[in-house]
Amino acid sequence: MKNIAVIGSGTMGNGIAHTFAQFGYQVNLIDVNNEALDRAIATIAKNLDRQLSKGTITETEKTNTLKNIINFTDMKAGVADADLIVEAATENLDLKLKIFKDLDSFAKPAAILASNTSSISITKIASVTNRGDKVIGMHFMNPVPVMKLVEVIRGYATSNETTAIVMELSTKLAKTPVEVNDYPGFVANRILMPMINEAIYTLYENVAGVSEIDTVMKLGMAHPMGPLQLADFIGLDVCLAILNVLHDGFGNPKYAPCPLLVNMVTAGNKGVKSGEGFYNYANGIKDAVVANKFSK
Known part of the structure; x- marks a missing residue:
């Protein structure tokens, strides 16, 4: 081969x-x-x-x-x-x-x-x-x-x-x-996407801000990248598509995508690929800052 x-x-x-x-x-x-x-x-x-x-x-x-x-x-x-x-x-x-x-x-x-x-x-x-x-x-x-x-x-x-x-x-x-x-989401995304979705819900419900949520997961759970930043890198449109596959495939409401994610994708904010998601990448990935709409 x-x-x-x-x-x-x-x-x-x-x-x-x-x-x-x-x-x-x-x-x-x-x-x-x-x-x-x-x-x-x-x-x-x-x-x-x-x-x-x-x-x-x-x-x-x-x-x-x-x-x-x-x-x-x-x-x-x-x-x-x-x-x-x-x-x-x-x-x-x-x-x-x-x-x-x-x-x-x-x-x-x-x-x-x-x-x-x-x-x-x-x-x-x-x-x-x-x-x-x-x-x-x-x-x-x-x-x-x-x-x-x-x-x-x-x-x-x-x-x-x-x-x-x-x-x-x-x-x-x-x-x-x-x-x-072969089941919806396989292993990686069946576990990862609900975590990302829950992080988005945590932001949506004003429990904490973007950087705070990511800091908790990085320092508290030893994740190399916070879930909201990771979602930006994956592409918010891709995250939404995978969650829809999980939701349709299992019929379980726990996989329903957060309304904030749906709105962001609809507005064209898809993460790194579009220049803005939970972070703003106008000056490059290294200089990304929390997008203004999420600032406290």
Whole structure:
């Protein structure tokens, strides 16, 4: 398994492409336009420079990593020779179903189709293909080159062979794969998102401010980042989408998204990606301050 295709060149997609390429795999990075792909390559180069400055890679490794990535805007051409295809598109069910239906007809019969979805059912995704045994979840964590976990999700029809291949492949990327079953939110987001949602409720109900809530969780619970800041980094729109999947999937009101989160996403305040969420990133992430609307 040497040829990898990655669908989507956003934050997760370019991170996945970066990681596979760094470990010597040939990567076809696929997106709808060249501008998005150019931004992705620029981001990968910047992140490689950061690794270079820390001494974790050499100049030769940086050069080889970039050489291992080829850009495509034509999905059919980009996946034709791939042994593994990793979809990292927006967390939208209809979009993912369309992509996997197309991939099933474009990819070679032996290819494994993986989704980086953070909450959507792998079984449902596999249902639009004729290769359910070869459809699996590979949920990488952000930032992909740094974070060690890969949540490997088995759909109802995913075969033992496919699971074993993906588990072994993940270890070759210096990751720690954890096998989980296909239920809404899997493990990571089933636990994380209710915590983030409760932190938003704590703000919504005026129990404490943004920085106070995050400080309690960082200093009291040894979290490296507070839940509200983490939500900004994930993307508030992504958090809302995952909570909706949990709420719809389990029918349990404890997963209902906080009205404040809904309003923020509706207003376009999605966190780091939009420049403002619970924090204001107008002067960069390092200089982020609590957004004015939450100031006491």
